[in-house]
Amino acid sequence: MAQMNMIQALNAAMDIALGKDPSVVVLGEDVGYFGGVFRVTDGLQRKYGQHRVLDTPIAEGGIVAAAIGMGVNGLRPVAEIQFADYIYPAYDQIVSELARLRYRSAGAFSAPVTIRTPCGGGIRGGQTHSQSPEAIFAHVCGIKLVMPSNPYDAKGLLIAAIEDDDPVLFLEPKRLYNGPFDGDPGKPAVPWSTHPKGEVPDGHYTVPIGKAEVVRAGDDITVISYGTMVHVAQAAAASLGLDAEVIDVRTFVPLDVETLVASVQKTGRCLIAHEATRFGGFGAELIATIQERCFWQLEAPIERVCGWDTPYPHAFEWEYFPGQARVAAALTRVMEAG
């Protein structure tokens, strides 16, 4: 076991994958010599060489397209898109090509590509360094979609993603890179060494794709969340003294319906919290799924706390971010309803 932050955990996952399987390659803007603008690929080029860890031109569409070609020709590419906000030039290659290749060729062709990209706000990045685009990828058929909320899961899920024969889009909540964040920007930053999930096994292990995690068991209400908001939601529930069951979705596609439904059937109440904009957000899919399966057990309407339906504004970061107060108010409403 070692103490790791999320950057080190992700780095360790790629290190293990590169070491174990000679077909694994890492590519992206500034990932090679420099080790990535967030240092996630630090040292990998030095260790595995310029032919396994490639700096690329600034062309996200090109990066994903090249990764598809490499994948078809026997490699197992791990592509980095520098910020999720810059993934859109690659959207066509992801949606029309990567996601559908296996289907359209009836299994004749496929590409085991993993795309890693930092997402989410809280770093004063303004509208082009803060987006949470999970919903627009969840709507696409044929690509697995993952977001870890801590170093332990980050390493295990990334190894699982790289080893998966299907394409995986791996979203990394960058506000969590250096420590858990409970939504209060005024508090001094807390390192991962203070958190049990900052303990990361040294060698190879996987966290299964398609499995949510109950991060806190409880009976009053189910709080479903992912990424940065897992920590915010936990803090909000604790601040109210609620015995909340907090679930980290971890994988959007395929969704672990069983874990979510079992919890809401037990508690009868549910709140969903995500940072992404509300309209058409992943929370809508969660609500529909739960409502379909738990209607008769529900004691109150399901609520969601989300980002507002605006671009992420630089000056109003913390008015935009669905912080503890907003989550706590919604928890109170759901607890008092019905």
Next chain:
Amino acid sequence: MPRPSRLHVPRTPARPGEAPDFSYVRLSPAGGVPRPDVVTAAADIESLSVDLIRVLDEEHRAVGPWNPHLDIDILQVALRHMMLTRVFDDRMLRTQRQGKISFYMKSTGEEAVAIAAAMALRPSDMLFPSYRQQGLQFVRGAKLVELMCQLLSNTRDMCKGRQLPVMYHSVPGRLFSISGNLATQFPQAVGWAMAAAIKGEDDVAASWIGEGSSAEADFHHALLFASVYRAPVILNVVNNQWAISTFQGYAGGEQSSFAARGPGYGIPGLRVDGNDFLAVYAATEWAAERARKGAGATLIELVTYRAAAHSTSDEPSRYRPKEDAERWPLGDPVERLKGHLILLGEWSEQRHATLIGELEQQVAAAWAEASTYGTLTDGPRLDRDLMFEDVFKEMPAHLVEQRELLRRERS
């Protein structure tokens, strides 16, 4: 043991701990490149995309056919704009370090690129910059306070707090809104120019893109549309050698010049000494005249060097030699124009030092005023309701509702 691989990986000439190496930069002597008629076909002037158009020689003389023969007062205004840009950048970097603004990007070493182009164009020409051409703002008459308020996201911020620092725009200055998403402005400028042609207007569009960003598909969309419709547009690639930590070879600069992509599309490519104010001015003038005569677009590569960090989030000593900037073979644009004016007897070290002092005072005074409208850490703040405006022209019901929810949260 890594397997043998035939993959070519571009070579970065020098990394930290190695001696700077600029032997890869193809130079031509000042005055050594011919200046063709502005309506010459691209295929007939391909060598201009390989050679280097230069006017100022080592002795600071202006030589050769590209000399734009500018009046002394224009040269002095140019020097002042370039010095202001540098003073402004230095000061704004310091304010970022003090936590007053969240982020900043300097243009140090590339000031001539923006200043010369803007001065060679008409005020009615439309500019589509990237984030590193702040010099355009000064030529187009932006007030220092106005720019600083954007950097501060304060109560007078032109972007109403929605954009990161340096993502300016100006309606009277005819400067398009800067995007954080690289390369998008390049084909948009072509569309603007197509509209000017459709409307029968004489205006030209100009856009700037980093050499790294020229890798994006949008770069090729721009060249293709500009070529197909002979759009009156000037497409500038600012080759400052670096894209964050990545050397220009990774954007394709190892195999050929960036200017050389023009002729492939039937568009003339001019490879220009970007640190030579007179050369940039002359090349822009040539391209603008060509566009206004209906002969279409020009691709200009400005060969320069990013002397400062990529941004306040960057630390270049991690990926390039510390002495790189001072060893750059094309020198410093401010020093070169200054040397030229001194040679002409129209400037002196003394006047230069005095002007720097004046500009520093001006910038300091503007900063003092801008800060009274709020900073990141104190003073008045923008009204939070503004967050919900301008998503659409008319605010739809769901945003009205969300605005109300936030209001209630506050009370």
